[in-house]
Amino acid sequence: METDQYLDMFLDESREHLQAVNDNILKLEKQPENIDIVHEIFRSAHTLKGMAATMGFEDIASLTHKMENVLDQIRNYQLTVTTEVIDVIFIAIEYLEDMVQSIGDGKDGKRDVSELVQRLDVIEKGGSSLKEPQGAKEEVAAESVTASIAGLELDGFQMEVVQQARQQGYHVYQSTVLLEDDCILKGARAYMVFEILEKNGEIIQTTPAIEDIEEGNFDQGFSFIYLSKEKEENLKAQILKVSEVKEVDIADFLQEVSGHEESKEDKSSPINKAEMETEKVTTSQKTNKSEGKHQATKTIRVNLDRIDDLLNIFEEVIIDRGRLEVISDKSENQELTETVEHLGRVTSEMQSLILSMRMVPIDQVFNRFPRMIRGLARDLNKNINLEIIGAETELDRTVIDEIGDPLVHLIRNSVDHGIELPETRKKAGKLEEGNLTLRAFHSGNHVFIEIEDDGAGINRDKVQSKAIEKGLITAEEAVSLSNDEIANFILSSGFSTADKVSDISGRGVGLDVVKSKIESLGGEIHIKTQEGKGSIFSIQLPLTLSIIATLLVKVQRETYAIPLSSIIETALLEKEQILHAHGRKVMDFRGQVIPLVSLADVFQVPFEEEAHVKYHAVVVVKKGEQLTGLIVDSFIGQKEVVLKSLGVYLKDVFAISGATILGNGEVALIIDPNALIK
Known part of the structure; x- marks a missing residue:
């Protein structure tokens, strides 16, 4: 019987069992006498071994078999849990994760595990016979199915x-x-x-x-x-x-x-x-304590590619809905108008439902960090306690796939530069163990992720001197800026205050790459810091990237879409209200002078002379604390649009994040305001 049809199921469950082993090994290190945790780890390892053997992945089966032997000795009180045992099992988990990833990438999943198997074998043979509590063997036997x-x-x-x-x-x-x-x-x-x-x-x-x-x-x-x-x-x-x-x-x-x-x-x-075949249906029983009854909860597990295909098809429905709305507006047919209005309500509900199907817990990203922190703390001789809050917070899968690397960089930066060595913390009157908190929560149509540490904070004088040296600000301007505003300069391109190159936190590259990635996802990053007390890196991300609310604007005969999430407000300026400073157009926005950017100039839109233009339409957009006014010819109105990629031949077009098809069949480019704010 061919096993290829079970490959997706094998990959899904292998990753889940490996994550379960990873989480429980971390618990076991803190509670080495807790045999219940060992039973949980053994079950996961045993299941993984059986799955791998069934699928013919011998290297995985061989390694998990040796892990199983070591765990069996621990749960039978023949081997004690030591740092060496934990370290070797963690290495084994890394090997297994690499092999599973290799299989997921279409490779054979083979790896030379002989040396690691030998290390596990040495541990297994070195297991000492310890005194077993009465009934321990019976308990182990009872666990077996x-x-x-x-x-x-x-x-x-x-x-x-x-x-x-x-x-x-x-x-x-x-x-x-x-x-x-x-x-x-x-x-x-x-x-x-x-x-x-x-x-x-x-x-x-x-x-x-x-x-x-x-x-x-x-x-x-x-x-x-x-x-x-x-x-x-x-x-x-x-x-x-x-x-x-x-x-x-x-x-x-x-x-x-x-x-x-x-x-x-x-x-x-x-x-x-x-x-x-990946799509799996289960029925589980949940106890309703208030009613004393069992209620059946049915769930379905579907390949993510199918959800993506469904969303792509639905995006076409959204486009056709827009076309029908245009036809309905031009028609005087009441029945058509009512039908289109009903279609609008139904598709809005469908949109919410489909987008919710794409939402996955951010735990899929967070769960890699406990083991990483453990390794970094040992490498740096630091004591660090990691607390994860809000791991169940859901985010669009597209964002989940992209946010992992920036978070790794920020966490490594906090561990390396933020949290001090135990002796330094002790001298400062702190506990020797540093605290690192990873937090996620929803707010409106955004998800916030915060990385908070109770370390040394960001040295204002050091960052300020570097910012002045690089010409980002003048000494006079620096005086009026707050500590947080100064701290945010470390996100500037090529900015680094590291005294020496470090493999831990990015080899002196700085955090500008992190900022660029987050902004490419339509998000923002800000820093709050208090010297000697710690820092918070706060990331704001949109819930989804595929269907977005925009303001449609006209520039000559061309239509552009500006994401509402970036817009502060719109305004109509008389010619006399457009000012000039340092050779650039600016405007007075609530007592603040902000620059003006003409979309016609940026995109070189062919100009058709119009007489007696009395007002200029301006869209005020934000990027962090920075504001810019975008000059357009007129406002069309708000519209939910489908964000489509420009494709491989038109990628990296300046200030354009994608395109959409409007109800009248016209293609409108979607503006990336972040690129226009200077």
């Missing part, structure tokens, strides 16, 4: 494979093969049996482990669960032809997942198992 054949365990993934195989016409057998008592080359005989089996079907699980069987590390027999379209009598006859095979017992595999077993399986898998 076993199949009806002795010693075999099937996890949820393997059970799904079994069920799907039956639907495809395969027999599912449980079998035991016994060799002659005087058989010497047991491994060779077992290998010959497996050769026959693999020609006729697929082995799902064995006991003992398949590598032990092939090495002859078993008594006189071994057992397995097997998928095949061959009849059992034919299989039995073929296996009995192998020399020194004494007995073959083959029967239908009858294991069913009972309610008790299902609850056990849920502990080892963060998600419920479901329909194969």
